[in-house]
Amino acid sequence: MTSNSHGFTLGTLPNELLYRILGILDNQTILFSFRLTCRRFYSIVQTYNHYQLDFRSVSKPNFRSICRSIHPEHIVSLTLSNENQTANQIKCFLSSFPFQQMTRLRSLTLFKIDYQDFHTILQALSTISSLSLTFSNNNFQNSETLSLLSSIISGRYLRSLTFDLSTENISQISWSNDCLLQSLTIFQSIDFTQLCTILSSALQLKKIVLQDCIVTINRDTDVSMAYTQLISLTLNDSELDMSGCELLLSVVPSLEYFRIIGGSQLCDGSFWENLIKKQLLKLTKFEFGLPGEASLTLNNSSEVQTLIASFRTAFWLEVKQWFVTCYYFKSSSSYCLYSLPICKSNVKLFPNKDKLFYSTYSYFSQDISMTDNIKEMQLNLTKLMAGDKDDQATTYPYFRNLTKLLIDIDDEWPMNSVEFLSSFINLSHIVNLTIRLNLSIKYDFDKLLHITHFFDQTSHLQSxxxxxSEISAETICSLVPHHVRHFQVTISSIQDMKLLIEQMVYLWSITFEAFSAEDLEIDLSNWLAETRPGSTLKYENSVLSIWLDRATTSTNKQ
Structure with a gap:
């Protein structure tokens, strides 16, 4: 640490400021770099008590080192996952961390937990303010587990809850009037009666997200009640029609934010204008992605205007200043209507020649912020580039925040794919990539170079x-870049699996799809015990996932 002209260095800063700096560093930098700089920094890290640990993407050795280096009472936020990238991580954590000592823990997220581990963890914790969990294979049939969750919901600390219970299990939860929840997210289906039951008990509830679920409206339900505490409502993948929306929104008149994705026959600006004026007087933000079917075939953008004419009134353009854009798909005569900025996080990109669009926002094509919410995309690169050749003037919006990409290739990998994709995607921002292609085609060296050139641009690719199913282990080893940490492939040969694990030493996890032979699983498990001891395996639905530990010294020498 060299001094500057004013005599200030990082080492001269008071502890309070250094603690603030630690608050913006990632945990591996704190523990494996900052802590080892000097004795004072080591001492500061040892007393730092605001760790926020997210173990969704971590190597097994680093996971173990972090667990050894942090006192349980210094953790305030924790995320654990049994997903493919970190197989059986929750049990690994439980074996080394006593939850009873995590007295400062306030936020807990658990992915694919089984109900035994859920009991072990939640019975030891009583002061959680934020809880998010998904269960392994809907492994949530125990009545004691539902009783435990009911007691947590009615506790005096919990403020935010996210879960994926079935409609049947939600009905068995006791929603006490003592519930102090302020935010609730549900991944499964819920009916209107259940929603009203929750709102009648959770009087502090301000935000509900019904994620990937359908609200089933019971027409005989009493809707005379108004639940004025709710100010934010999100419906994703909805199948509501106009009458269903009217009924649902009639009981939540204080909404300030409303978002709906999906629905049936909802692309009517007059309907929404009248409903908002009548029932949602406090609404300040309205986001939507609505599907529709055109009654006539449309041939140009001017004709697409007719689909959104009802969204061009003074109410939309002047009073609310809510703008929309419409994509019309020629082959199906269907269309999608989006509020702006586009609120959907995942989209499928079609060739411009196959669609028409029109927007009430004049600068939609130039304003790249309109697509900032889009984080995931699926596209067929073969069809996109073929369409681009037919229309040299074609352009696509720029998706600067895209981190997850699925690419379909119909035939050979197209030449100049990097230049094409880079015109609307920042490839260096891609973290998760799925490629579906036919590698049974005979690829010579030059054609493989097109693929490796593409991978070279994905500098932040993690997964x-x-x-x-036709790709060879040798081809995989030559293609996959060394900065990838999690890899998944369809492969059935035990020898190919061993070869990939031996050669791709940079991986943190590997997942084999279409893996069905139990004896092969045992063979691979025994082999890993010798070559990569400490690795954990998970076999589920013909998928074998391995969270890899370090190779033995003898293996490294080989």
Whole structure:
């Protein structure tokens, strides 16, 4: 640490400021770099008590080192996952961390937990303010587990809850009037009666997200009640029609934010204008992605205007200043209507020649912020580039925040794919990539170079899936870049699996799809015990996932 002209260095800063700096560093930098700089920094890290640990993407050795280096009472936020990238991580954590000592823990997220581990963890914790969990294979049939969750919901600390219970299990939860929840997210289906039951008990509830679910409206339900505490409502993948929306929104008149994705026959600006004026007087933000079917075939953008004429009134353009854009798909005569900025996080990109669009926002094509919410995309690169050749003037919006990409290739990998994709995607921002292509085609060296050139641009790529059953282990080893940490592929040969694990030493996890032979699983498990001891395996639905530990010294020498 060299001094500057004013005599200030990082080492001269007071502890309070250094603690603030630690608050913006990632945990591996804190523990494996900052802590080892000097004795004072080591001492500061040892007393730092605001760790926020997210173990969804971590190597097994680093996971173990972090667990050894942090006192349980210094953790305030924790995320654990049994997903493919970190197989059986929750049990690994439980074996080394006593949850009873995590007295400062306030936020807990658990992915694919089984109900035994759920009991072990939640019975030891009583002061959680934020809880998010998904269960392994809907492994949530125990009545004691539902009783435990009911007691947590009615506790005096919990403020935010996210879960994926079935409609049947939600009905068995006791929603006490003591519930102090302020935010609730549900991944499964819920009916209107259940929603009203929750709102009548959770009087502090301000935000509900019904994620990937359908609200089933019971027409005989009493809707005379108004639940004025709710100010934010999100419906994703909805199948509501106009009458269903009217009924649902009639009981939540204080909404300030409303978002709906999906629905049936909702692309009517007059309907929404009248409903908002009548029932949602406090609404300040309205986001939507609505599907529709055109009654006539449309041939140009001017004709697309007719689909959104009802969204061009003074209410939309002047009073609310809510703008929309419409994409019309020629082959199906269907269309999608989006509020702006586009609120959907995942989209499928079609060739411009196959669609028409029109927007009430004049600068939609130039304003790249209109697509900032889009984080995931699926596209067929073969069809997109073929369409681009037919229309040299074609352009696509720029998706600067895209981090997850699925690419379909119909034939050979197209030449100049990097230049084409880079015109609307920042490839260096892609973290998760899935490629579906036919690698049974004979690829010579020059054609493989097109693929490796593409991978060279994905400098931040962490997770790669190659969806192809014909690809050889040798081809995989030559293609996959060394900065990839999690890899998934369809492969059935035990020898090929061993070869990939031996050669791709840079991986943190590897997942094999279409893996069905139990004896092969045992063979691979025994082999890993010798070559990569400490690795954990998970076999589920013909998918074998391995969270890899370090190779033995003898293996490294080989």
């Amino acid at each position: 790669l899936v190659i969806d192809n």
